[in-house]
Amino acid sequence: MFGLTSLMLAQTTDYNSKTLALFNDENWDSVIKLGGDAIQKNQSSFEIEYRLAVAYYNKKKYFNSAKHFDNLNKSYGVNNEYIQEYLYYSYLFSGREEDALLISKKFPFHLQQKIGTKNFEFIDYLNAGGGVKLSSRNDIDIENIPYFNVGLGQKLGYHLNLNHTFSSLSQKYLNFDYKQKEYYLNSHIQVANSITLIPAYHYINITENSESISRRRRSNMMSTRPSNEKINLFHFALKKQWNRFFIMPNITYSSANLVNDNIEEDTRNNMQYGVDVGYTINGFNDKIWLGFGVNVLDDNGENEMIWNAKAHYQINPKIFLAIKYLNANTSNFSEDNVMYYYNSVSNLVDKISATFGYYFTPEFSWIINYQFENAEDVENDFLFNYNTFITGLNYNF
Secondary structure (H helix, E strand, O other), X not given: OHHHHHHHHHHHHHHHHHHHHHHHOOOHHHHHHHHHHHXXXXXXXXXXXXXXXXXXXXXXXXHHHHHHHHHHHHHHOOOOHHHHHHHHHHHHHOOOHHHHHHHHOOOOHHHHHHHOOOOEEEEEEEEEEEEEEEEOOHHHOEOXXXXXXXXXXXXXXXXXXXXXXXXXXXXXXXXXXXXXXXXXXXXXXXXXXXEEEEEEEEEEEEEEOOOOOEOOOOOOOEOOOOEEEEEEEEEEEEEEEEOOEEEEEEEEEEEEEEEEOOEEEEEEEEEEEXXXXXXXXXXXXXXXXXXXXXXXXXXXXXXXXXXXXXXXEEEEOOEEEEEEEEEEEEOOEEEOOOOEEEOOOOEEEEEEEEEEEEEOOOOEEEEEEEEEEEEEEOOOOEEEEEEEEEEEEEEEO
16 A cells, blocks of 8 residues: 555656656647646646646647636636736637636736736727628619728726727619618627627618618518618627637517608518527637527518528738628628628628738738628519628727
């Protein structure tokens, strides 16, 4: 018994001394391998797991480092300033900014000063963008759509971020002209570590000229006079993060009112239910993120399924590429936490988009987006498409 106990203690001491030597030599790959073996064989310790977490951090595997730094507090009851700082940056560099800000609330003042924590910024960022949606059927008066938007963000404490966007577009579509102005409000409420509430509101005001004869599929909105339509969308989502994986169920209610000559003519309401999931792939140094979402649109008693698949590739710290495919075969639906609402006369069949982003500095970035969209005019029985080009600039204060 004495010999067996001595052997087990020797093995534990061996893991400790070997990881310490490798740690001092900054041999991070070997620290990760040996530290992982110690955990699997239940021979780990606070010192070994701390070295393992630091090794993952220095290898820029921030999801792994966050997991182990967080476990140091839960398993060993240790949460010193080194662990707090490492965990803060692990969250920050893995895209969990809200969690990083939330844990900094309990940091000592001098550590908050060191990392430059800002829990209140009346203007957190500003952005502006614009572009054009090019129609393939200009020959039948489905004309191009110019688009413009400006936005700003606000950080209002450790738990609340607000995002505002103002946008406008216009088009001549067959026998009517319309102008559309929009306001979008999105809030992120960090109620606890890894749990975010995302309520959002989207207001759309559409003005049509006297040539308008029909606005929406499956509706009786008929008019030969100047008309105005107002759409209000109310959205709620709950996001739960588990290290590399998140799930986000959501619900959206929309209400549209069409008015002709200041006389209310028609009201249309619908509900949309959905869930989005995302996962950052471990095997590609956390550079590739994959997502999938599905929604059911209940529009006047008819259910339509809308789904999307997307990928984000962080090519290097300055450059990223994002690709998304959306399949709908319907209209009057929203996407991306109701930031976008498809309320065209035609149905969106499907759409593929690609976004390229470049950071000139950590604060100043530029994006360019291309979209190819297949559409169907059900009422007039023909297919057509749009090619969209949008570019924008963003500045973080």
